[in-house]
Amino acid sequence: MTEDTSPILRVEGVVKYYGARAAVSGVSFELWPGEVLAVVGESGSGKSTLLNSVAARVRPDAGRVSFLTRHEGMVDVHAMSEAQRRLLARTDWGYVHQDAVQGLRMNVSAGANVGERLMALGERHYGRIRSEAASWLERVEMDVARIDDTPATFSGGMRQRLQIARNLVTRPRLVFMDEPTSGLDVSVQAKLLDLLRSLTRGLSLAAIVVTHDLAVARLLAHRMIVMKEGRMVETGLTDQVLDDPQHPYTQLLVSSVLQP
Amino acid sequence: MTDTSTVLPALRVDGLAKRFTLHHQGGVELPVLEGVSLEAFRGECVALDGPSGAGKSTLLKLIYANYRATAGSIRVRRESASAEVEVTRADARTLLALRRDTIGYVSQFLRTVPRVGALDVVAEPLLVGGEADTSALREAHRKAQELLLRLRIPQRLWHVPPATFSGGEQQRINIARSFIRSWPILLLDEPTASLDADNCSTVASLIDEARARGAAVIGIFHDARVRERVATKVIDMERFQPRPGSR
Amino acid sequence: MKIDDFSPAVARDGNFNFAYLDERTKRMIRRAILKAVAVPGYQVPFGSREMPLPYGWGTGGIQVTASIIGPEDVLKVIDQGADDTVNAVNIRRFFQRTTGVEVTTHTTAATIIQTRHRIPETPLAAGQILVYQVPMPEPLQKLEPREAETRSLHGLAEYGLMHVKLYEDIVRFGHVATTYDYPVMVDGRYLMAPSPIPKFDNPKMSMNAALQLFGAGREKRIYAVPPWTRVESLAFEDHPFEIQRWSEPCALCGDTASFLDEVITDDVGGRMFVCSDTDHCLAHRPAHD
Numbered sequence: 001m002t003e004d005t006s007p008i009l010r011v012e013g014v015v016k017y018y019g020a021r022a023a024v025s026g027v028s029f030e031l032w033p034g035e036v037l038a039v040v041g042e043s044g045s046g047k048s049t050l051l052n053s054v055a056a057r058v059r060p061d062a063g064r065v066s067f068l069t070r071h072e073g074m075v076d077v078h079a080m081s082e083a084q085r086r087l088l089a090r091t092d093w094g095y096v097h098q099d100a101v102q103g104l105r106m107n108v109s110a111g112a113n114v115g116e117r118l119m120a121l122g123e124r125h126y127g128r129i130r131s132e133a134a135s136w137l138e139r140v141e142m143d144v145a146r147i148d149d150t151p152a153t154f155s156g157g158m159r160q161r162l163q164i165a166r167n168l169v170t171r172p173r174l175v176f177m178d179e180p181t182s183g184l185d186v187s188v189q190a191k192l193l194d195l196l197r198s199l200t201r202g203l204s205l206a207a208i209v210v211t212h213d214l215a216v217a218r219l220l221a222h223r224m225i226v227m228k229e230g231r232m233v234e235t236g237l238t239d240q241v242l243d244d245p246q247h248p249y250t251q252l253l254v255s256s257v258l259q260p
Numbered sequence: 261m262t263d264t265s266t267v268l269p270a271l272r273v274d275g276l277a278k279r280f281t282l283h284h285q286g287g288v289e290l291p292v293l294e295g296v297s298l299e300a301f302r303g304e305c306v307a308l309d310g311p312s313g314a315g316k317s318t319l320l321k322l323i324y325a326n327y328r329a330t331a332g333s334i335r336v337r338r339e340s341a342s343a344e345v346e347v348t349r350a351d352a353r354t355l356l357a358l359r360r361d362t363i364g365y366v367s368q369f370l371r372t373v374p375r376v377g378a379l380d381v382v383a384e385p386l387l388v389g390g391e392a393d394t395s396a397l398r399e400a401h402r403k404a405q406e407l408l409l410r411l412r413i414p415q416r417l418w419h420v421p422p423a424t425f426s427g428g429e430q431q432r433i434n435i436a437r438s439f440i441r442s443w444p445i446l447l448l449d450e451p452t453a454s455l456d457a458d459n460c461s462t463v464a465s466l467i468d469e470a471r472a473r474g475a476a477v478i479g480i481f482h483d484a485r486v487r488e489r490v491a492t493k494v495i496d497m498e499r500f501q502p503r504p505g506s507r
Numbered sequence: 508m509k510i511d512d513f514s515p516a517v518a519r520d521g522n523f524n525f526a527y528l529d530e531r532t533k534r535m536i537r538r539a540i541l542k543a544v545a546v547p548g549y550q551v552p553f554g555s556r557e558m559p560l561p562y563g564w565g566t567g568g569i570q571v572t573a574s575i576i577g578p579e580d581v582l583k584v585i586d587q588g589a590d591d592t593v594n595a596v597n598i599r600r601f602f603q604r605t606t607g608v609e610v611t612t613h614t615t616a617a618t619i620i621q622t623r624h625r626i627p628e629t630p631l632a633a634g635q636i637l638v639y640q641v642p643m644p645e646p647l648q649k650l651e652p653r654e655a656e657t658r659s660l661h662g663l664a665e666y667g668l669m670h671v672k673l674y675e676d677i678v679r680f681g682h683v684a685t686t687y688d689y690p691v692m693v694d695g696r697y698l699m700a701p702s703p704i705p706k707f708d709n710p711k712m713s714m715n716a717a718l719q720l721f722g723a724g725r726e727k728r729i730y731a732v733p734p735w736t737r738v739e740s741l742a743f744e745d746h747p748f749e750i751q752r753w754s755e756p757c758a759l760c761g762d763t764a765s766f767l768d769e770v771i772t773d774d775v776g777g778r779m780f781v782c783s784d785t786d787h788c789l790a791h792r793p794a795h796d
Contacts, residue, residue, distance in 0.1 A: 032353055035353070035356075082659070082663065083662075083663045086659075086663060086665065105671070108671055108674075108675050109674075109675060109678050111674070111678065112671045112674045112675055112678070115671070115674060116667055116668070116671050117667070118667075119667040119668075119670040119671060119674065120665060120666075120667025120668075121667070124670070124742075124743055124744050125743060125744045125745055126674065126677055126743040126744075126745050126746050127745050129674065148678050148679075191375065194375050194376070201388070222352070222356055223352045223356075235352075236328070236352060237325060237326075237352050237355055237356070239326050240325060240326060240327070240328060243321070243326055243327065244280075244321075244326065244327040244328050246281075246328065247283075248283035248284065251282070251283050251284055252283075252284060255284065
């Protein structure tokens with residue numbers, strides 16, 4: 001791995017209010033190329049709001065989120081034009097929703113779901129789009145024979161795989177994942193985690209994974225952030241935080257699960 | 261230009277202390293180590309000796325940055341950088357880089373990934389970062405096979421995920437995985453605990469080979485014969501026991 | 508065929524303002540038209556009025572025609588290429604009664620042609636205006652029902668979604684199965700619904716000498732293709748755009764290059780194919796009357 005000279009993402013003092021309540025108050029961190037960061041905490045801890053603020057899906061009330069663009073260096077994503085932001089979101093970024101229905105077009109075929117980003121970028125050759133889609137279905141371990149079926153006919157695990165393929169087809173450098181494996185059966189969950197792990201490692205993807213499941217963090221993430229009431233209470237290497245938690249809340253979190 | 265690598269230690273621990281604070285047991289403090297100072301040079305094998313509970317594993321985990329030190333310093337000379345890294349203060353990214361290229365760690369337990377076969381588990385440390393090209397993959401597999409042969413893992417198990425293996429087999433997979441890379445610093449936590457005499461001797465040879473190529477090895481060896489066979493220096497950990505009442 | 512055969516003369520009814528709409532409304536619509544012409548293919552919202560016929564009968568096209576027509580104009584109205592169908596006859600009578608302008612069936616004689624679902628076979632000339640009746644102006648509507656989102660997609664020229672639709676066609680039918688209202692790009696910028704004309708007519712839209720105006724009454728949108736504007740039908744490189752073709756000529760005039768309608772001639776399976784453009788067909792028939 002080559003040494004990078006700049007983080008791919010820099011988050012500085014992000015604050016987001018919902019009414020009078022601060023869902024996120026003053027969170028800062030950096031993410032480096034190829035690094036997977038888990039954001040853990042209970043529901044209501046602000047982890048999803050943090051993810052959406054960073055992914056430019058909601059506008060924070062204060063703070064700055066900068067992304068290392070391919071051509072212009074670090075750029076404040078909230079200061080970009082909508083056109084730039086949307087372009088970023090469908091090229092260099094990916095977003096994997098907890099509920100695949102939100103991340104997929106349920107009434108168009110799996111192939112078109114994967115091919116949509118390519119078409120949006122101007123690919124106009126049906127055969128090429130189709131073969132690229134097929135190769136991504138293979139990479140996420142889906143049966144290529146189902147390329148023309150709609151996700152409405154797929155199981156939860158397959159929908160999630162399809163959503164991942166749909167995001168990765170443009171080779172993004174940063175992927176946001178919101179509870180990517182919750183809501184799936186345990187065995188399906190294990191396989192999907194395994195796939196995510198090999199994809200993030202194999203493609204040197206930087207990723208932010210929001211999860212309430214410490215085992216997911218342990219398996220996928222290099223580093224983690226523990227959130228409580230909108231604040232970052234602890235951060236460090238994943239095994240550091242899980243094996244030697246310092247903050248009372250993290251100790252409680254770690255001790256209340258069975259051996260992550 | 262003189263080679264300073266044999267003169268300066270690969271690892272320096274100074275005044276290191278570790279206390280656990282259990283916030284949910286009334287904030288009770290568990291002092292485990294205090295005033296740990298030691299050095300390990302290239303080509304040395306430092307054995308940590310002492311009864312269980314003396315903090316031997318804790319020290320290895322502190323060096324690997326798995327645990328966070330309460331006081332003191334751990335300085336590591338990193339292969340690719342000229343300056344030392346102060347492990348207790350380094351940021352996450354430096355620690356990850358350190359684990360990638362400088363410090364290898366054999367824990368007592370193998371943490372398996374569900375569907376990955378033994379050969380790939382062993383080869384993985386050679387393939388971190390980036391998409392491996394086929395020649396790199398082939399070379400990693402060749403080295404992995406060599407180690408699995410030496411550690412007497414039957415060939416029929418090479419493509420089976422190690423989760424189903426016996427304790428001794430898992431331990432050998434773990435060892436193979438840690439010796440596949442030429443780590444400058446190697447931390448071994450009871451590498452021979454559940455191994456038979458033949459495999460113990462293979463591990464001893466692997467340690468000798470690592471030393472010969474210049475690695476600094478720090479290990480915990482439960483078996484006195486193995487310890488005598490491999491150690492160039494023995495540290496008595498009882499010296500670093502916190503005295504009652506001390507902070 | 509003379510126009511009086513199916514459309515007896517209607518006298519100008521002085522109780523109505525010229526062309527039915529009040530002058531302020533016409534001005535508002537003209538402003539929308541000017542904006543539409545200035546931004547080819549862009550859907551301009553306008554304050555669509557209640558008209559004395561229901562939505563779906565061409566209220567958008569009628570309001571556009573009413574706003575641009577003057578006493579000297581010569582009007583032609585077609586429905587599916589024919590001057591003699593109910594919709595065409597009624598709209599023609601409406602303008603005869605409210606404006607008293609001259610009406611015609613001849614494409615070449617008209618200054619304004621209001622159309623539902625066809626472009627005349629006879630090439631249009633500079634100075635002519637073709638007014639389309641549009642039921643659904645938003646080409647992305649079926650794929651993306653949120654209007655705020657489709658507006659953003661137009662604003663940012665993000666049209667990958669439209670190709671998703673074409674991709675799906677090929678997946679399901681082996682070719683792009685859309686034959687009517689086939690989406691086009693106007694001047695390389697805006698994706699546009701050409702209204703439900705057959706894709707056979709799409710090539711005629713491009714670099715046409717006439718001004719093409721589109722009115723959607725229910726959806727309250729006006730858009731335009733100015734003369735000599737590039738209009739491209741979407742396609743894939745390996746599935747290029749193609750127009751319909753017929754294996755036989757028109758049964759009435761023998762033309763092999765026009766758009767044909769299938770006509771059932773009896774109840775025992777008899778049928779024939781005839782030109783959908785009646786004016787074109789009449790002009791090409793062997794003289795016998």
